[in-house]
Amino acid sequence: MALKIYNTLTRAKEAFEPLEPGKVKMYVCGPTVYDYIHIGNARPMIFFDVVRRYLESVGYEVDYVVNFTDVDDKLIKKAAQMGVTVPEVANLFIEKYYEDAEGLGVEKATLNPRVTENMAEIIAFIDSLVEKGFAYENGGDVYFRTAKFPEYGKLSHQNLDELQFGIRVEVDERKENPQDFVLWKAAKPGEIFWSSPWGNGRPGWHIECSAMVRKYLGDTIDIHGGGQDLQFPHHECEIAQSESLTGRPMAKYWMHNGYININNEKMSKSLGNGVNVNQMLESLSPQLIRYFMLSAHYRNPLNFSAETIEQAKNGLARIDNCVSNIKHRLSTAGDGDVDPAVERAVRDVQTQFEQKMNDDFNTPDAVTAFFELVNAANLHMQQKEVSRSSLERLLQQFEAMDKILGILTKAEELLDDEIEQLIIERTEARKAKNWARADEIRDLLTERGIILEDTPQGIRWRRK
């Protein structure tokens, strides 16, 4: 089965066919770098990382661009608060972004362009829109003339007449129409600015993505993604700008991930329930966070709570245990071919994994494939004699799937000498049937976070 992607534009799953065979051009709206990234940012980061890895694993060459919005009202405000410049704020949080992204096991995008490095392109873009009559200047601001773009609303399936403008934010009286949006904002005294044909100012929010998509990936790209809240107005405006200018579709497939709730509530500043990624990483492993994020379908909401995290922790431990148990078994395994039952199980799991990923990136079912493999491996290891090749075949399959999801705990730490000695001593004690001493040592190590397990193949240890 070939890959299918749910396209927000058509509200249907569509067969994925890249514009250019073998290549995928993908753009995901990145963060506004005015603060640490939070758990809500982490979802698209992890999900689209998985999309990108999967596309690469099936042979596509992926051009993956994620931008930084490094100038806007929030940055200006933050800079004032911190008593530093806007670029200083941006640089600080871009640095933090990279730390957190790495902490989440997110692979680096092909490119992370910044707004401020693309001013010339942005101004030229706006200029062309003005020239073509899609935009107009008023008092140093430039607005997009939505009336000139009849398809405005096609992504979010909104009817312009029905939208309620000015409910949430006051309508600027300099606009011809309330639905017009700003392309260029005149600078207020003391604000950071760039000079332009319309005077000193800075870009509106939406124009940056239009300009950078075009510059780095082209007039039409394959996949454009982001959080579902970006659907309207952000992506809608991008479409209006780009398609007015080029006369071509901006992107073939539009993908939007759902929200993360915290204890069943929307995460918001006013509730003060935000969770930053760097805080989260203090107590949760990257693999656990990824496992958690991928355990629900990307278009569905996902609830972050002590309970759901605990469940994820226990679920992931089952998979990790299995993998480390296979590795432990390796040292005592014999020669011989891959067991036919193992071979069959591995193939079934691989097929299942691919089918589910092909079905609009059904990661919850892809995780289920891990559990199927766990069960097959555990059953196989109940046998007295197993071959190294069978175990390696199983490990290979775990790794193949993990290359895409990135959920297996990697750490293969060594034990320090003292612990090593205690384990040896315990082995002796057990031989001598000195159960008291054996239990004492086991308890001692448990306190230090080492769990000992006696198996027919010797003592196995793992960290709690």
Add this chain to the structure above:
RNA sequence: GGCGCCAUAGCCAAGUGGUAAGGCAGAGCUCUGCAAAAGCUUUAUCCCUAGUUCGAUUCUAGGUGGCGCCUCCA
């Protein structure tokens, strides 16, 4: 007011026009010196009502409940 989304076991979560995967938690058993890990067994009138159909949890309509967006929040 407009446009949408969601409702599956104690919890999390897939899925299908032919009576429902997987995980967590719980219970019992097996294995174990005791454990752990693992295995086995066990837990669902798929929100309500009407309709379409031989047959609906799955499609349609209505209802109830929860949620999102409607100009700068991923």
